[in-house]
Amino acid sequence: MVDLPLGRPAMVLVSGSLALLLSLACPWWLQLDGLPPNWLVLWLLPWAVVEGSLAGALAGLVLGSLHDSLQTSGLTAVPALVLLGLWWGRFDSARRPLERSTTLGLLAILGSLGVNLGYALQLQGGGPLPVLHITLAQSLLTGLLAPPVCSLFVLIWRRRSTRHAR
Amino acid sequence: MVLGRQFARLADRRILLAYWPWLLVLIGLVLVRVSKGAPIVDLYALLSRPFWPGTAQSEWVRQAQRVEDQQRIAQLELQLEQLHQGAARPAEGAVGRAAGIRAAVISRRSEGWWQQLELGAGSLQGLRPGAAVTGPGPAALVGRVVSVTPTTARVALLTDPASRVGVELRGNGSQGLLRGMGTSRPQLQFLDKDVEVQPGDVVVTSSASSLFPPGLIVGVIQSVDQQAVPAPQALVQLVAPVQALDWVQVR
Structure with missing residues (x-):
């Protein structure tokens, strides 16, 4: 399953596009109380962990910018994703322990909390929006999906990485 | 140097x-x-086309359009007859509005941080930014087109925190401003201090609004805060159920 017949650039393009498209419309069975998981976090985490801080921050910038262009509001995910990319990129030297489900799940929950906190700060507390509800539901779902999704992508990116070539 | x-x-x-x-x-x-993500949304529209909503609601929209068209034809015939008989020229706008363009809802984000829809019709089908979007059946306002790509259109819902719509109460005509709150019920802020309003009153788009055609149904007053300063406020239950919308009409 890991040996998909796609090169690294094509795989980056396809999986990144899929993360953005899933942000547009997520199947109902992958939603919690109408809220989808944070697909950007689920894509960025394995990428940054394998490729390092700089690649993680750049991916956060690109992915966040593209995601922002799909919104009507002026909210941006770029600062949070860039910081998460930088942070997760620092784990690239400790690759083995990160394959444990709990670690990836915990990092994804913290990442989703960070992105939602960024939105809440931009809205100066969220106004009348149920910020806590949105943040908790999305973070929980992201954390639950992270172990299978991120583990798979960690393996995929490592097979294709120029930094961890076998 | x-x-x-x-x-x-x-x-x-x-x-x-x-x-x-x-x-x-x-x-x-x-x-x-x-381009506000135009290539991504167009790609999404292309890929998701086999999964677009079924034709049941589409048929309702079509029937509503047919009824509107028939009413419009009847009005036109009546006015033509009046003109032939030398009656006064009919007032402009009395003819009514042309039926809108049907569009499938291909992405719905009404929970969480965003309150928006993506429609499966765009500039190629004649959609333009600023157009009013209504639900199937009676013209119940849903939101406003904010941007279009060749094959898709993005709609900001009435519940969007940035949404501001001039509305009035059907009957006494009390004017107010409908503000999106990010929740399912927007808030209506009346302009006058002395307003006769009670739960159940119908809210329609204002005749003074420059953004929307006048008289489109928006919702029903659910609760009223008469003590609010400087003028009474009310919560409005929208008529068009965004969660159940598969097809809309763009006017």
Whole structure:
């Protein structure tokens, strides 16, 4: 399953596009109380962990910018994703322990909390929006999906990485 | 001088040749950003086409359009007859509005941080930014088109925190401003202090509104806060159920 017949650039393009498209419309069975998981976090985490801080921050910038262009509001995910990319990129030297489900799940929950906190700060507390509800539901779902999704992508990116070539 | 040398180094053909793929990526990113994600949404519309909503609601929309068209034809015939009989010229706008364009809802984000829809029709079908979007059946306002791509249109819902719509109460005509709150029930702020309003009153778009056609049904007053300062406020239950909308009409 890991040996998909796609090169690294094509795989980056396809999986990144899929993360953005899933942000547009997520199947109902992958939603919690109408809220989808944070697909950007689920894509960025394995990428940054394998490729390092700089690649993680750049991916956060690109992915966040593209995601922002799909919104009507002026909210941006770029600062949070860039910081998460930088942070997760620092784990690239400790690759083995990160394959444990709990670690990836915990990092994804913290990442989703960070992105939602960024939105809440931009809205100066969220106004009348149920910020806590949105943040908790999305973070929980992201954390639950992270172990299978991120583990798979960690393996995929490592097979294709120029930094961890076998 | 130093800056000039640095610029000349940057413009060096060798460097440009070495980094041209990144330059292309950067240009692509800027283009996507400027076009408000048009290539991504168009790609999404193309890929999701086999999964678009069924025809049941589409048929309701079509029937509503047919009824509106028939009413419009009847009005036109009546006015033509009046003109032939030498009656006064009918008032402008009395003919009614042409039926809108039907569009499938291909992406719905009404929970969480965003309150928006993506429609499966765009500028190629004649949609323009600023158009009013209504639900199937009676013209119940849903939101407003904010941007279009060739095959899709993005709609900001009435519940969007940035949404502001001039409305009035059907009957006594009390004017107010409907503000999106990010929740399912927007808030109506009345302009006058002395307003006769009670739960159950129908809210329609204002005749003074420049954004929407007048008289479109918006919702029903659910609760009223008469003590609010400087004027009473009310919560409005929207008539068009965004969660159940598969097809809409763009006017």
